[in-house]
Amino acid sequence: MNQSTLYGWGRTRRTVAELEPVRTVEEAREALRRADGRGLIARGLGRSYGDAAQNSGGLNLDLTQLDRILAVDAEGDDPTVTVEAGVSLDTLMKAALPFGLWVPVLPGTRQVTIGGAIGADIHGKNHHTQGSFGNHVRSMDLLLADGEIRTLTPHGEDADLFWATVGGMGLTGLVLRATVAMQRTVSAYFSVDTDQTRDLDDLLERMKTGDDGYTYSVAWFDAVTRGASLGRAVLTRGNKARLEELPATLRRDPLKFTAPQFGTIPAVFPNGLVNRLTAKAFSELWYRKAPRHRVGEIQNITQFFHPLDIVAEWNRVYGPGGFLQYQFVVPFEAEEAFRRAVVLIAESGHVSCLNVLKRFGPGNDSPLSFPMPGWTLTVDIPISDSLDRLCRQLDEIVLGAGGRLYLAKDSRMDAATFARMYPRLDEFRAVRDRVDPEHRFASDLSRRLGL
């Protein structure tokens, strides 16, 4: 047995389990037969922050070697790719760009597998215009607990199983492959408008009135500065750059994938470096370096989408104590609750540097999918003793506003709070109980949340 210590991107809850690579469909079936009462769960690139991709004491299937791109259909009006579950968005993007194809949904990192993208129903800066990842999946093959492989489509016979698998955190079965709708693009660059906003009111107003003019929109905001400038932000919005917008040097090779990486954060990094002082300095710098108002700047993929990917393993800067990412959404009607949450975070004394604010568009049919029309906010906070109190206070605000937390980020919710946040939980349970009555697919997250 290959016992491994597994944990999520937040590096908090470490548990021990058997980690077994799966390279073929037959190996996946074999692993399913071998799994004991403790069950099994798929693991991709480990970017879930909490305990979603670990099954302590049981079997964890490492799917990153099930990574073939099976078909690229770039002809016709409806381009698609068919890939195995372990293909990362990074790999897919590099493979698809020469065909003039673009991955429809990109989260804050490209280091996510297709299986993970479906299981967490990931979203990106274009949610308000193009929805979450599940909206773009045309079909997928799911290995069920009984060994059967079923092909699922969003509107077919097993539509309920399809949508339970989207956002289902790997608990309905093992996604083996998927066909994903792609978008055409003429360049790998973005035309970006940047605005500094004075405070939270200014920010929300600009997003409400201006977002619809852009495919992509997101704001970084300062959660450290209090008082009149509370919630000051840098708003970046953009569209795919058209050829005529590119400077001549880039126009020669407009589909070139440019994602430079400067280095890797060393494995030994002490606790406490993200503190009030460094967070203040970082927030000031981030805000000041942004232009007050700039239009039409051409940015590459890393600049616009994944500024954090420029250093690998950036989660290590929080030290061995780890950190927590709190991402919630509240409906647009609950803007007041949203403001209260922002004030509470800024005044809590906990420091968060990476604060992302976004407007979501409509959600999809998945009972456990996170996005709903409303404001979503993400903060990264190093673990400390008093953090629990802040999180519980935020939970109350979110619950009171009819909002919820994102399971791919969550590492500390309790089962009762979770059930109140996801009113369609019973629908999910009914589908899961039908296809996996013994709950052979299980994870630390499923046990923690009583899923």
Add this chain to the structure above:
Amino acid sequence: MDALGNPQSVLLLGGTSDIALAIVRRYAPDHQPKGARPRVVLAARPGARRDAAAEGLRAEGFPVETVDFEARRPETHAATIEQAFAGGDIDITVVAFGLLGEAERAWTDADHALELAEVNFTAPVHTGVLLADALRRQGHGRIIALSSVAGERVRRSNFVYGSTKAGFDGFYLGLGEALAPHGITVLVVRPGFVRSKMTAGMDAAPLAVTPEQVAEQTVAAVRAGKELIWVPGAFRFVMMVLRHIPRVVFRRLPI
């Protein structure tokens, strides 16, 4: 266990211990909703004391299960551990059962000496091995072993109790080393004099603490990932000195 160190379940071996119950309550701070209370498994001898402990916790919103546990009947230990894990994973186990006994009778009455040795050492070792096996199968877990400063330098005044705790302490420290690669951590807690049921009627020694104080520091130590603490912390240095005092001097000390 969540990322902030909140357990979803706590097993008390010795479910009527004041310190153990105080630890459980510590895991339900006021700012948490009642629905977030951890599930508590009370393993103790059936009877009025266990019933009272269970009722007390239930009244505060804890879901409570009770399991029969007889320290001096090792043939029942496997069933006790099995039942304790029947309701799901156990995040934190507190090994809290023990017997102070009567110091002078303990070295003159063979039956009483045997009782102390079995309850304070044999049973913790036997259940400890069974517990470790159950925790390894779930791939995670924390053990809190309630030891005593009495085991660190055994004194004439209560040497039977002290010697059983010395053995207990050594076993659980060693178990912590053995279980580390399996994702399981052990915290050995060495309290000084604790004002509790166990010491009722005795004069409090210097640096005496309450069960609540022990619980507070224990829970903080679990969060911090510590493996050994003294309560109060000053005992660490007191014991460091006492350990090195020559026997001829030590026996003359009024302790």
